[in-house]
Amino acid sequence: MRAEPGLRLAAVAAVLGGLAVALGAFGTHGLADAVTPERLTTWRTSAQYHLVHALAAVGAGVFAGRRGSAVALWAARLFVAGVVLFSGSLYALVLLDLGVLGAVAPLGGLAFMAGWAALALALWREGTAVD
Structure with missing residues (x-):
């Protein structure tokens, strides 16, 4: 059995999705009284982008795995990198x-x-691919 990079990346992205939910809940319940309203808005924006792009990475990874698309695999990688850089820096x-x-x-x-x-x-x- 051969490991499929796209599907492995989709699995990592699914974990990122769960983490986005947990961090969003933490922001709502754990940070509400600890940070300024502006910082809380930043946290919520981060969690929102985190979740949306985790889902996008799952989809791109599954597509890459099922269709053998190197470009879709790069899309998934870029979504994961964006979560780390964008959301991670804002968190x-x-x-x-x-x-x-x-x-x-x-x-x-x-x-x-x-x-x-x-x-x-x-x-x-x-x-546009011809079968």
């Missing part, structure tokens, strides 16, 4: 109160955008 910014960490978030945003572009390309190629 750290809120917890550590280090504004400089906000400078990392745009790199995650770029990874998200590149992931969506790669996924669009993979789907376009699949839709």
